[in-house]
Amino acid sequence: MTLPHEYVTTVFIAALPEAVWAVLADPSGYPDWNPEIVAIDSRFASDERIIAKVHIGNGVMRSVPMRVTAFEPPVRMEWTGGLPLGLFVGRRVFSVAPLDGGAEFRMDLRMTGLLSPVIIRSVGDRQPEIDSFSVALKRRVERLSRSAP
Numbered sequence: 001m002t003l004p005h006e007y008v009t010t011v012f013i014a015a016l017p018e019a020v021w022a023v024l025a026d027p028s029g030y031p032d033w034n035p036e037i038v039a040i041d042s043r044f045a046s047d048e049r050i051i052a053k054v055h056i057g058n059g060v061m062r063s064v065p066m067r068v069t070a071f072e073p074p075v076r077m078e079w080t081g082g083l084p085l086g087l088f089v090g091r092r093v094f095s096v097a098p099l100d101g102g103a104e105f106r107m108d109l110r111m112t113g114l115l116s117p118v119i120i121r122s123v124g125d126r127q128p129e130i131d132s133f134s135v136a137l138k139r140r141v142e143r144l145s146r147s148a149p
Helices: 017-024 027-033 116-123 127-147
Strands: 005-013 037-041 049-056 060-072 076-082 089-099 102-112
Touching: 005 127, 017 089, 017 102, 017 127, 027 037, 027 127, 060 089, 102 116, 102 127
Parallel strands: none
Antiparallel strands: 005 102, 037 049, 049 060, 060 076, 076 089, 089 102
């Protein structure tokens, strides 16, 4: 059994949780703000298959098939992908919670499975991309909130 590898990012967003969720749960908008996941083919709904075009270190782009394994508007969404037989499982959990008149966004990326050490070596340290996701989400939501009537 291999130990899981986890990346976590959190950010305070000066906007209502519903405003954060509106941006996070709109796959067609990702190319407008997200530097890590630059496109998503499909929609977000429970048990929906999605394909995310993801920057994987050094500018390499990969199409990553996943399934939306949890969709609980406006607080939680989970994407799970990987290889057959659990040889590799990647799970992203996105959560939005009210905090001090705004919202806290958190994303956990957990990679497990027998082949996870090999895959983690091939994609490199994901923390910079994970952090850039939350910073970009914050910028997008706060900019939209400021310009809203």
